[in-house]
Amino acid sequence: MKKPITSFFALLLFACGASAQPSGLVYELDTLFKGWHEREKLSGELLVARNDTILYQQALGFSDPIRQTPLKPGMPFNLASVAKQFVTMGIMILKEERRLDYDDDVRYHLKGFTYAGITIRHLMTHTSGLTEYFELWEKHAPQDRIFSNHDLLKMYHDLKPPLDFEPGAEFRYSNTGYLMLALVMEAVAGMPAEAFILDRIIEPLGLKATFPYHLGMPSYPHPDRVLGFEWKNGKAEPADLYNIDGVFGDGNMYASAPDLQKWSQALREHKLVSEATQAEAFKPFSLTSGAKSYYGFGWGLQPDGISVSHTGGWVGFRNFILRDLEGGYDVVFLSNSSADGRAVRLRELKAMIDRYRTTRITNVFLADGSGKPLQKGELRLQGNRILEVGRALSPNPGERVVNGKGKVLSPGFIDTHSHHDRDMFEKRSMPEVVSQGITTIVVGQDGGSHFPLRELWATLDSTPVAVNVASYAGHNTLRRRAMGNFTRQASAAEVEKMKTLLAQEMESGALGLATGLEYDPGIYSSREEVLALSRVLKTYNGRYISHIRSEDRYLKEAVEEILFIGKKVKIPVQISHMKLAIVSQWGKADSLLQVLDKARKRGIQVTADVYPYEYWQATMTVLFPDRNFTDLNAARFALTELTTPEGMFIANYEPDTTLEGQTLADLAAARGQAPEVVYLDLIKTVLEQQAEESVICTSMDPTDVGKLLAWPWSNVCTDGTLNGTHPRGAGSFPKVLRLYQREQGLFDLPEAIRKMTSLAAQNMGFRDRGLLQPGYVADLVLFDPDTVTDHADMVQPTALSEGILQVWVNGREVWKDGETMGNLPGKAVKR
Incomplete structure (x- = not known):
């Protein structure tokens, strides 16, 4: 039984974790919804519930703007494509009654359907290849009479429009397929699909404000049907059904927000079909190529399996429903004022709900990132933060539980020297990165960076990727902006221009300055130029990272230069991809590390990153x-x-x-x-x-590589790209765990994890990453230390690693069981 509400609000009556403030969700929802109404003249209703309890319900606007009839909670809206889930439920009921199978050829059931090889499953999953019917209707159907499903069938029979693709080859949203699906239902059930859904779904569930209605029916069965409209020049004009709306199956069902919540709860309780039958609706479809299409039976799916949703838009109506399958949340948004932005609204509401839902990861060994021995325990995350860590946490009602099966849970790995940004917007799931357990990349390396950084941050906001991204300001980038690509030292005026540009990038959130002093044009810079720029960093508590002037014949002088800058400016300095890349220096890693240790004893904050290749x-x-x-x-x-x-x-x-x-x-x-x-x-x-x-x-000599990695102030990096020819871009972190930790034992597992997490965070100046501590960002890696292995090599440089079982970025799964999850929760990480 739903709880009553007062003034369209409900109190939040559930537990969300030790430090949660449940009433905050109600406030956020109300602020968000009223903001839409005030800014966009949005007319509609928003309902948020958890299981059988309504948490928030509000209706604003008009049910009939021409008559100025106020919109009240619980009025029925045209669902548009949200209706598709009712149609697929009807098919599932017939399947359970053994009156059809999902893989039946449609021709077997539907006389007059001429397309070979299309199954009922293809229709439900939008993989049939049937072309959309709207344009055909406009060209070939009489516009002065009402169009029906049987008219559509005859039109496709007579015109025989070619398929857009072979059945099962692609996903392409097709309303045509759902009109054919309604005809299949009619043929199998022996009654119109509208009547079957009313008889077998709506009435058994007691949905009082839910009904099929199209212009082929004599009247609509509810006095409070909401009418669609649109704003034109500040005036409301009707935008409702017209002659094409004699069809049923792709839409033309009405329901109220409370009825949709009741419908969702009925699905949760398996009131219409068995749990096994219903589970089919939430499975992705395997295309003939082997790729997966994340659309089930009338539901859009999330790869992580946590939620399903569907949007709908027709004439004046813009709607969506979101069902949290694990936390029990339902979000219903119904609008009749043509104000679109459904995808944005859905994303905003989902993110809001995610901030309050909790996940408890149990049965794991915690490698907390500090270097301390592993401890058996549990971790709870809420939204994008770690909420609790302990040996045994008390369960929260309705929270998601992940069984770690005795594996190791650690903070997400931080790649402090990355070039994975080069292709990240074309390959946003970034499998080569997340399969290593990397959750944050630091770019802008070797003197080259995006400019201006504010544009990178804006792109990440509008086009997010799977992992977090931080960046340095590149010296070579600034140099070209200030003086062109000249192969000479900079003048005093040009250095001043560079300083101004660097300050601008620091204001935008750059971590500091990155130089590539073996590359053009940085190789032509003087020590004084680099020193002058480094002094700008001091003002912003910034850092200096450098591909030093030489990693071979002039290594001694190059190391002395970066130590000089660290001493003079008193800022942290980091040697990028530290190496001994000259035969005469092989075997002398200890000598180099002694120089660095002495510098640290003198107060110079020098650190390094290393990748595990020769x-x-x-x-x-x-x-x-x-x-x-x-x-x-x-x-x-x-x-x-x-x-x-x-x-x-x-x-x-x-x-x-x-x-x-x-x-x-x-x-x-x-x-x-x-x-x-x-x-x-x-x-x-x-x-x-x-x-x-x-x-x-x-x-390089492999023994030197190991010693440089083992230095207490060296963290792991890749120096890699997504589509590169060097295996470091896909294999560095698992290789360290396999070769240097498990096989050679250069350091124990807690120390290996420290080098990938808290030390990397410390070396980059990150204050809330790298440790399993309450309040820290929920970037997490679950892995098997006995099997974690790199597979990338010179023959297959982008081969993915194994043994990294699950990866969370900002509390959302991006990698699980050898696959990316489709989630793109990465954020810009600014200084």
Whole structure:
């Protein structure tokens, strides 16, 4: 029994966790709904319930604007496409009665239907390929008479419009399919679909303000039917049914908000069909390609399985229903004033509900990110924050429970040096990232960044991705803006321009300044230029991260430079992808770390990040610090001390893509030339054509890599991309857990997790990430430490890892059981 409400409000009577303030949801809902009404002249009703308790109900506007009839709670609206779920329920009832099967050919039941290979399941899931009927109606049907389902069937029989695609090949929303579905119901049930739904669904559930109605019926059976309208030049004009509306199945049902909540509760209690039959409605459809379509039987699905929803829009009506399958929430929004924005409204309301729902993760070993030993325990999250952590938490009524099955739960991994942003808006689910357990990436590295950053933040807001994104301001980006791409030192005036631009980016939320001092044009900057820019960071409590001037022959001087900046400006400094990339330095990782330890003892806040590979990826020109690309001796030095012809792999070569995938040794043998000659010739061609290129070079000793990773102030990074040719973009974090932790035992599991979480957060200046603590952001990773494994290699550089079982970003699942979940909860992380 629903609880009564006063003045259209209901008290929030459920528990949402130890620190929740339930009344806050009512206030937020009321503010949001009234804001829509005031800003957009929205006319409609909003109802939010949990199980059988209405939490909020409000109606604002007119049921008939021409007569100025006020809208009251509980009036019936035209549901438009929200009606489709009633049609599929009718089909499910017939299936349970063994009068049809979902995979029956439609022709078996529907005389006059001529399309081969289309099943009832195809109709329900919008995968039939049937073209939409509206344009055909306009061109071929008499406009002065009412159009019916049987008219539609005859029209498709006579005209035989071709399918848009082969049945089962694609998802494409088709109202035609649902009109055919209503005809199937009529043929099988022996009565009109409207009558069957009334007899088998509406009346048994006692839905007093729910009914089919179209213009082919003599009258509508409810005196308070809400009429659709639209605002034109400040005046309300009718926008209601017209002659096409003699059809039924794709819409033309009416219901009140309380009836829809009652309907949802009936589904929850399996009053119409069995639980097993109803579960079919919420399963994705497998397309012939193997991909999944997340539309069930009259319901849009979320990949995480937490909620289902459907929108509807026709004439003046704009509606949606959202059902939280685990928390028991129902959201019903019905509008009759043509004010659209359903997707935005649905997203706003879902996010609001999510902030109050809780999830308890049980039966896990907690690696809290601090480096402390693992503890058996549980964690509760609410919205996008961790609410409680403990050995055994008291259950909350109706909350979601995730059984961790004895695996390890840790904070989400933070990639402090990432280039995954290059393709993130084209590949928003970012499987190569989330399958590693990464929940936050830090971009703007090696001197290059989005500019201005405010545009990146705006794009992330409008086009979110699966993970959080933070960014540095790139030195090379600022330099080009201030002085063009000049290969010289900057003047004092140009440095001042760069300082102004850097301050602007810091105001926008940049973490600090990132330099790429081996790359153009940063290689031409003086130490004084970098120092002057770094002083700007001090004002903003910013940080300095650097691909230092040399990772090989001038490593000592390059390290001294970053320590000098850290000492002079007194800001944190981080060495990007720290390495010893010259043969003469192999085996000397301890010496480098001693230098850094001494600096830390002197008060210099120096840290580093490291990726777990012996080969790097960059341009061919990076190995020429003097930028003399005709110097054979410099080329020979590069191919003996810095890499080898066998170790230089052509990853990308725009002038001749047939060279990609070969080594320099392969090319030299094929041409019958010395490797250094071929090397310089490749560079010459690239420079002449101003083309893109990159190489992957084996250049480090694996023992050194391990020691640099094990340094207490080194965190893990990838330096990778989504679609790159280097496996680090898809495999770095699992490789550390597999190779350096599990197989080599360079550090224990808690320390490995610290390097991926709290240390990374500390090194980036993040204050609410990296630990399993109440109040921290609910970025989480559930993984199996015994099986976590990287699969990316030089042959398959984007192969996904295994052993990362589940990943949450801002409290929402983005990865589970080897698949992305379709959720895109990533946020901009600003300083």
